[in-house]
Amino acid sequence: MATKVAIIASNGSLFDAYKVFNVATAAAASDAEVGIFFTFEGLNLIHKEAHKQLPIPAGNEHFEEGFKRENVPSIPELVEMAQELGVKIIACQMTMDVMSLDKDQFIEGIEVGEQRASSIMRPMPISV
Amino acid sequence: MSIKTDHVLDAKGLACPMPIVKTKKAMKEVMPGQVIEVQATDKGSLADIQAWAKSSGHQYLGSTEEGEVLKHYLRKSGDAEAKEDKNFPHTVQNEEIIQKLDAGEDVVILDVREPAEYTFGHIPGAVSIPLGELEDRMDEISKDKEIYVVCRTGSRSDLASKQMEEKGFKNIKNVVQGMVEWSGPLEKNQ
Known part of the structure; x- marks a missing residue:
């Protein structure tokens, strides 16, 4: 009965983060097994510092007050919620090597590697 | 409300x-x-x-x-409810209840589901006492009348029927199909 959801996060703006983590937490709350594969700019979404201050895409700055008004949870809150719900967070090893990033520059509780990524990509991928 | x-x-x-x-x-x-x-x-x-x-x-x-x-x-x-065998021997089908309601018979329908389940749809005139409170509230029900016990699927009402029989109720029947298959009139408390 457990539906599997694989999400590929390859962009690094605040909007991208919401698309990824909203879908992930909603799916996980509905008992799906969820894995997110973070690659290239998508790594921003789980970078220790960067994920707390993701940029709003240029020209959309005025949405900032909308996020506040609607009491939309912050990205760090959503990430914590996702991890609590058992969402697997996988950072792409190859991108990390290319960008000279280490595992300790990312939030706690992530997995690194291409092996794990390929195994979770078997179910329907959703590209965000 | x-x-x-x-x-x-x-x-x-x-x-x-x-x-x-x-x-x-x-x-x-x-x-x-x-x-x-x-x-x-x-x-x-x-x-x-x-x-x-x-x-x-x-x-x-x-x-x-x-x-x-x-x-x-x-x-x-919870799977407990679905798996539990219904073994109270005196049962009726939903259809019989509908006929009795149509005929205007004076019967007691006891709904042992949770209050919220009762609120969103029950048999008109049914008395609501959730299974968990039944033991303490049994004296609210008359022992002289025919009592039809109903829940969602007939499982909780099976347990309720047994409890009531042990306390000396004679004329009890479990409505085995229950509200999940109920096609008669419904009343809502809203």
């Missing part, structure tokens, strides 16, 4: 997907068969909660709206 539940979750002011995320967490805190009330101001929570209940297998009872606040009622599923 307030409906008695086992747990109230305040998700007011929270945006999607927090209401269902919080609901999932709250469900872990209650026992199978118990009912929770989820309060939310997110308009989308109505569709979300219904879809969530469907995918997670819990029972969605209904929702009410009070001003800005939506109140959703959910009952936690």
Whole structure:
């Protein structure tokens, strides 16, 4: 009965983060097994510092007050919620090597590697 | 209107997907068969909660709206109820109840579901005493009349029928199909 959801996060703006983590937490709350594969700019979404201050895409700055008004949870809150719900967070090893990033520059509780990524990509991928 | 539940979750002011995320967490805190009330101001929570209940297998009872606040009622599923054998020997089919109602017979219908389940749809005139309270409230029911005990699927009413027989009730019948297959008239407390 457990539906599997694989999400590929390859962009690094605040909007991208919401698309990824909203879908992930909603799916996980509905008992799906969820894995997110973070690659290239998508790594921003789980970078220790960067994920707390993701940029709003240029020209959309005025949405900032909308996020506040609607009491939309912050990205760090959503990430914590996702991890609590058992969402697997996988950072792409190859991108990390290319960008000279280490595992300790990312939030706690992530997995690194291409092996794990390929195994979770078997179910329907959703590209965000 | 307030409906008695086992747990109230305040998700007011929270945006999607927090209401269902919080609901999932709250469900872990209650026992199978118990009912929770989820309060939310997110308009989308109505569709979300219904879809969530469907995918997670819990029972969605209904929702009410009070001003800005939506109140959703959910009952936690449990396999105990489905697997339990019904073995109270005196049973009736839903159809018989419908005929008795049509004929205007003076029968007592005892609904042993949770108050929230009763609120969102019950047989007209049915008396509501949840199974968990039955032992203490049995004296509210007359021993002289024919009593038809009903729940959602006939399992809780099976247990209730046995409890009542032990306490000296003679004329009890379990309505075996229960409300899940009820096609007769429905009354709602809203």
